Amino acid sequence: MTSATxxxxxxxxxxxxxxxxxxxxxxxxxxxxxxxxxxxxxxxxTMVPVIVLVLSxxxxxxxxxxxxxxxxxxxxxLQQVSIIGILAAAQSLIILTAGIDLSxxxxxxxxxxxxxxxxxxSGVPAPMAILMIFGMGAGAGLLNGFLVTKxxxxxxxxxxxxxxxxxxxxxxxxGAQSMRSQDIDAAAPMLxxxxxxxxxxxxxxxxxxxxxxxxxxxxxxxxxxTAWGRHVYAVGDDKDAAxxxxxxxxxxxxxVYALAGLVCALAAWAAIGRVGSISPTSFYEGNLHSITAVxxxxxxxxxxxGSILGALFGALIVGVFNSGLRLVQVDVLWQLFAIGWLxxxxxxxxxxxxxxxx
Amino acid sequence: MTKRTLKAALWSAAAAGALLASPAAADxxxxxxxxxxxxxxxxxxxxxGATEAAASMGINLQTFAGRIDGDVETQIAAVETxxxxxxxxxxxxxxxxxxLTPVITQAREAGLLVIALDTPFEPADxxxxxxxxxxxxxxxxxxxxxxxxxxxxxxxARIALLDLNASEISVDYLRDGGFLQGFGIDIMDxxxxxxxxxxxxxxxxxxxxxxxxxRTAMENLLxxxxxxxxxxxxxxxxxxxxxxxxxxxxxxxxxxxxxxxxGCPGVANVRDGVIGATSxxxxxLMASLGIEAIxxxxxxxxxxxxxxxxxxxxxGVQLITDQPVDGIESxxxxxxLGRCWG
Numbered sequence: 001m002t003s004a005t006x007x008x009x010x011x012x013x014x015x016x017x018x019x020x021x022x023x024x025x026x027x028x029x030x031x032x033x034x035x036x037x038x039x040x041x042x043x044x045x046t047m048v049p050v051i052v053l054v055l056s057x058x059x060x061x062x063x064x065x066x067x068x069x070x071x072x073x074x075x076x077x078l079q080q081v082s083i084i085g086i087l088a089a090a091q092s093l094i095i096l097t098a099g100i101d102l103s104x105x106x107x108x109x110x111x112x113x114x115x116x117x118x119x120x121x122s123g124v125p126a127p128m129a130i131l132m133i134f135g136m137g138a139g140a141g142l143l144n145g146f147l148v149t150k151x152x153x154x155x156x157x158x159x160x161x162x163x164x165x166x167x168x169x170x171x172x173x174x175g176a177q178s179m180r181s182q183d184i185d186a187a188a189p190m191l192x193x194x195x196x197x198x199x200x201x202x203x204x205x206x207x208x209x210x211x212x213x214x215x216x217x218x219x220x221x222x223x224x225x226t227a228w229g230r231h232v233y234a235v236g237d238d239k240d241a242a243x244x245x246x247x248x249x250x251x252x253x254x255x256v257y258a259l260a261g262l263v264c265a266l267a268a269w270a271a272i273g274r275v276g277s278i279s280p281t282s283f284y285e286g287n288l289h290s291i292t293a294v295x296x297x298x299x300x301x302x303x304x305x306g307s308i309l310g311a312l313f314g315a316l317i318v319g320v321f322n323s324g325l326r327l328v329q330v331d332v333l334w335q336l337f338a339i340g341w342l343x344x345x346x347x348x349x350x351x352x353x354x355x356x357x358x
Numbered sequence: 359m360t361k362r363t364l365k366a367a368l369w370s371a372a373a374a375g376a377l378l379a380s381p382a383a384a385d386x387x388x389x390x391x392x393x394x395x396x397x398x399x400x401x402x403x404x405x406x407g408a409t410e411a412a413a414s415m416g417i418n419l420q421t422f423a424g425r426i427d428g429d430v431e432t433q434i435a436a437v438e439t440x441x442x443x444x445x446x447x448x449x450x451x452x453x454x455x456x457x458l459t460p461v462i463t464q465a466r467e468a469g470l471l472v473i474a475l476d477t478p479f480e481p482a483d484x485x486x487x488x489x490x491x492x493x494x495x496x497x498x499x500x501x502x503x504x505x506x507x508x509x510x511x512x513x514x515a516r517i518a519l520l521d522l523n524a525s526e527i528s529v530d531y532l533r534d535g536g537f538l539q540g541f542g543i544d545i546m547d548x549x550x551x552x553x554x555x556x557x558x559x560x561x562x563x564x565x566x567x568x569x570x571x572x573r574t575a576m577e578n579l580l581x582x583x584x585x586x587x588x589x590x591x592x593x594x595x596x597x598x599x600x601x602x603x604x605x606x607x608x609x610x611x612x613x614x615x616x617x618x619x620x621g622c623p624g625v626a627n628v629r630d631g632v633i634g635a636t637s638x639x640x641x642x643l644m645a646s647l648g649i650e651a652i653x654x655x656x657x658x659x660x661x662x663x664x665x666x667x668x669x670x671x672x673x674g675v676q677l678i679t680d681q682p683v684d685g686i687e688s689x690x691x692x693x694x695l696g697r698c699w700g
Contacts, residue, residue, distance in 0.1 A: 079577075
């Protein structure tokens, strides 16, 4: 063997000299302009409803003119969406855990009827009656949470059942008849407090509208700035992984359902102010309207993704559509048609955003 | 529970059911009342009327109800049970005007007298007779009253109409059209809501017949034209909601609200000045007249006949108002409260 043919370790190294010296990497395709949009929306999911809200304000402003854009009309939209908005806040909590709550409006109706029974008919002091419905609302949510976590039933089935149960109780306690505004004024005007408000430059802001914004603000803080909130997102994203990470998932879920029930009781108090009477039949489809607001607001039905503020914008979008279409005097069936498309398009956009590559 | 005990329980339950449903004694007249639900106070009144009339005439009455409005299956099962029980007649508020036709035909072939209460079948002659409110006439009365209240100003009225929902069912277009005709407006196609061209109409909106819908619809129409001074409402809960909207804008004292129904909270709202006038209907009377008709049919075979010019027997409407006008018969809210939905 000659030295010329003998390969040294240096020789092996030398052979590498001809190889690619770059570190392994993934090819990052150049983003198309659409890809940039997709990426932006992926990192800022609340921007979709905000953009839709601004666009719909512009479109209806152009179609209906000053009547639509008056401070008074905008404050009226806020009043009209306030109850569904608060229910949507409760609904968002459940949907963030990958659940769904069909019973939100039924809990609300039952609590408003019970508030009337206690404060108007049985002479319980109004503040006491309100505290009692807060407790019972949380209890109703607790029942949902218990059935979901301990009996391990799907949230859809549990709340389908409790929706019917709470609705039946509502009819039973009310005799299917409304309690009149005048009777509430005489016995317990505090029940209607959220219907009062104040004027700013032509706008008529009710305390109910303020309550909606405050509820969203508080829940946003809880979800984003507390450990509990991060646990809610984690459980919604992947319950098993959350469990392995040491989160007490059942306890988190039960607390979410109970909190949602409490928020529904708050909505019940606000609804008495908004509607004037205590009405067992009002907001009968409030559960579906709240889900609409949440979905249009870009919160994923698969859980763990989306900002609760999206539901606020979702509720406002639906309110703007309804008000705008009424002002341009479109037949009511086209309102249903438009809201239907809004839901489908919102979920389609959500699916598209989810496909984003890093 | 084991499978066997479950089975035994089911069998004994079935046997108990069979005993209860066994044919009435031959000398006793049987009748059935089948309502849409048993929670709506309107149907509760109906059951009261039937129960009282049956007790006074010695009729054996069985009552059934669907779980919710639209629950056809339960009503079909109730009709079948009723045929099997050997009753002489059935009073029914059909949850679906068409879907119950086959089973009703079956009942009539079995020799039962079938009377539709409140809601007619389509076509109406599926049943032997229909005892119902003349909803068009109910609308006409409040329309005439509103026009008379305004006097010469009726020519400049600004009218809002708060209807039921997007389906435009018969009770919806009959009341709406009746009101407009009573007010003196050409209603064009009587089965179409909102095809009128009279400039006094500001607009129509839907309420789902509840307070929340009434309030939102009133707010929307006031945004289109704040000078609205006459408001028609499909029922009294919608009227209460409309009043709240007007009150929040300080307009409650210069707008006339009219409605239809005659439920006790609605009549109380007439007394308190929320509603100017309402047309009361009489579910209790519908049912007691129905029981009388079954009694007559069972004793001598007489069948009830329709009111002149109508395809149903009109159980009447009564205008309730505390501001009566000349030429329109009415009673006060105090009198009305004593007989709401009587």
